[in-house]
Amino acid sequence: MRKYIEFARVQMQVHAAYSAWFWANTFSVLLRMLVIYFFWKAVYSNRSEIEGMSFDGMITYIIIAMFLQMFVSGVGRELAHTIKDGNVAIELMRPYHLITRLIAMDIGDKVIYFIRGALPLGILAFVFMDVTMPSTWQSGILFLLSALMGIWIGTFFDLLIAILAFWTINLWGLEVMKEAVVSFFSGALVPLILFPDWFQTISLFLPFQAMVYVPVAIYTGILTGTEAWLALGSQLIWAILLFGLLRVLWSVAMKKVTIFGG
Amino acid sequence: MIRYMKLYYLFCKQNLKVMMEYRMDFLLGVLSVMLQQFAGIFFVKIVFDHIHELNGWTFYEILFIYGIAATGRSIHHIFLITCGHSAGNTYGQESLTAF
Numbered sequence: 053m054r055k056y057i058e059f060a061r062v063q064m065q066v067h068a069a070y071s072a073w074f075w076a077n078t079f080s081v082l083l084r085m086l087v088i089y090f091f092w093k094a095v096y097s098n099r100s101e102i103e104g105m106s107f108d109g110m111i112t113y114i115i116i117a118m119f120l121q122m123f124v125s126g127v128g129r130e131l132a133h134t135i136k137d138g139n140v141a142i143e144l145m146r147p148y149h150l151i152t153r154l155i156a157m158d159i160g161d162k163v164i165y166f167i168r169g170a171l172p173l174g175i176l177a178f179v180f181m182d183v184t185m186p187s188t189w190q191s192g193i194l195f196l197l198s199a200l201m202g203i204w205i206g207t208f209f210d211l212l213i214a215i216l217a218f219w220t221i222n223l224w225g226l227e228v229m230k231e232a233v234v235s236f237f238s239g240a241l242v243p244l245i246l247f248p249d250w251f252q253t254i255s256l257f258l259p260f261q262a263m264v265y266v267p268v269a270i271y272t273g274i275l276t277g278t279e280a281w282l283a284l285g286s287q288l289i290w291a292i293l294l295f296g297l298l299r300v301l302w303s304v305a306m307k308k309v310t311i312f313g314g
Numbered sequence: 315m316i317r318y319m320k321l322y323y324l325f326c327k328q329n330l331k332v333m334m335e336y337r338m339d340f341l342l343g344v345l346s347v348m349l350q351q352f353a354g355i356f357f358v359k360i361v362f363d364h365i366h367e368l369n370g371w372t373f374y375e376i377l378f379i380y381g382i383a384a385t386g387r388s389i390h391h392i393f394l395i396t397c398g399h400s401a402g403n404t405y406g407q408e409s410l411t412a413f
Contacts (some may be wrong), residue, residue: 224339246364
């Protein structure tokens, strides 16, 4: 356990070292927030609500979803690259579990990003952009719980895709596909209630809505009461399922590992 | 200058070869890029299902603007990302979040 904590800590230090990158990133997020704000402002210019959502509710949803989406991707790319360039052979011999190490580094990444990126920018959004607090304190707590599960699901899904690199070797295509599917089905762009009904039905059975839509819907009060608990339950099922699937796939992959030299 | 144009051409060719080396993955990637474009348009469609015009712009006008923006980005992608970077590099970063 101790060594994994060290990995997370080192990863945080790595981030602290590159401050230009950090500022560029912050600037781009700020810009995106402004674009989103004015886009939705224009959408709401002639009406007070869409599907029962007021402008405040909508902008809260979109901004919170945008932040959450940054946390639901994982270290899959890293794993895929280790597999592709053959380094995985050495990594597997080292005295730690590769997946656990990657997850530890990922946690380091996310913690530091939360403190330096999401938190200050989030406060900025609260002050200047009509982003509101959760409607009740219960939904606030449920949001935190659900967001953690969403991040868990996103991380494991990402690793799951990356493990496929043991079979396909290159992962460019799969990764682009994952990106497209996740950002769309997860409800990171628009709340899923705006989508056509057939689309909502499909996404109900997919793990993607558990990544972003469910937590943010709880936050903004789209899901309340029993519905919220049901959604949390389905999140839990996905979390366990993905965790189990990753373990199975990993042990299968370990049996058939083919390693190239680059 | 001509020498560099030649070099650029060669690098492009090699890079495309590297990407096509893993045929299945390449096809999947091409498909996914199209999927991303489709998703972007679908996003606009969904917003316009609920409103009729955006600051005086209609759905088709917005689609036109979207198309022009996408064309510019695509030309940049073709000549500077697909050709310039090695395969497997980040690609799917932009596009959807344009709005």
